[in-house]
Amino acid sequence: MNGRSEKRTDCENCPLRRLAHFRAFTSDELAYVSRFKVGEFAVDAGATILMEGAQSAHLFTVLSGWGFRYKTLDDGRRQILNYVMPGDLVGLQGSLLGEMQHSIEALSPVTLCVFERTKLNELYKSYPELAYDLTWIAAREERILDENLLSIGRRSALERAAYLLAFLYQRAEALNLFDGNRVAIPITQQHVADTLGLSIVHTNKTLKKLAARGVIRWAEKGCNVGDIKGLLAIAGWDGYREIRRPFI
Template structure:
């Protein structure tokens, strides 16, 4: 697990590129000052690097500044279940703050830059800024809502529907943070990532992707998946899509 880069960093909070996106709510002057002092540094890791490890106690929490990651759990025989994907503005490690020990790991899906916050100083956020404490509650509740939708997809949607849902979800989330380094025209997933998220075999995943490609809804390339017809892909999924307005981040 990489160590945090303490001290100076490359992106002052006042010039954070996420603040320019309509997807995120604006900080008040007091909130911005507090977060600027709360931030301990930045951490940049390469694709495939492990950011957080299941069963450990992390001294830090992180906000994704740019790039993509994913949360996952492993069975004893090495089988992996990807729980969710992390985009710019998402918080990593909050569970370790509240529960003491992480019950999942986090890996970088692309090169990723993280804002680093010291876990030991989180108490001051709750003491001094009720609005930011509410934001953390909102973020946790939203994560629960997303996981509910993922569970519904795995449990009740057909293979075609759940694949269309996952690609629609990642596509919409990526578009929301376009310009921050979190969105690319090509969704940078391997078919193994999809299989490990959807609970399908690699062979079944490949066949399902071919069906979507035959309808010209997606195009699969070596670097990942390109969504060609977002509205029709969403219709196939049976999902309503994201309905968020300006959301908080730390």
């Protein structure tokens, strides 16, 4: 992972703790997480956070920024599996299975809280509620992948694109990433194509159809959502609902 060490954010003053989106820690849990955290690391947009096949002595929580998980075939074709945002845990797979089964790349500048993998045993032995949180986080990833697989397998290209953009928009909105403005989701049309399993030409045509309906507007720095209800209707999806989720 290429990046740089950052000034450490005190866990007690973590900006994520101020969001209603996340459950509160008990005082004992907060003290443990403060000890568990060994530092922070920052990477630039386009940098690889973790590489498929790599082994790492650490796992990470995204403190700020956007990224995505992906796998590649031998000929370089890429499938984006899902996207990571603040509060998401990355590297747990490598910690439990010995090596990463996918790669993670930064979409924007990303800051990560760094935790030592060797201290996971203490978490499981002494903090069962935090251990449950890790299980919840893993189950949530499975649920997201289920929905993504449904999109690729059964939704039309237009429905797939609408679902993806609605999902990313609603997740980001819950995390206050737009600061009250409907600012661009920082993805390119190639990212959309690699997520949906479409050619770049088909993706471009599909996004133009969504733009023609007035639900999105493509900008230089990504995609602006203008009508989230319209996107949800096109996707045939009820929307993202997740209240008081845990994070480490």
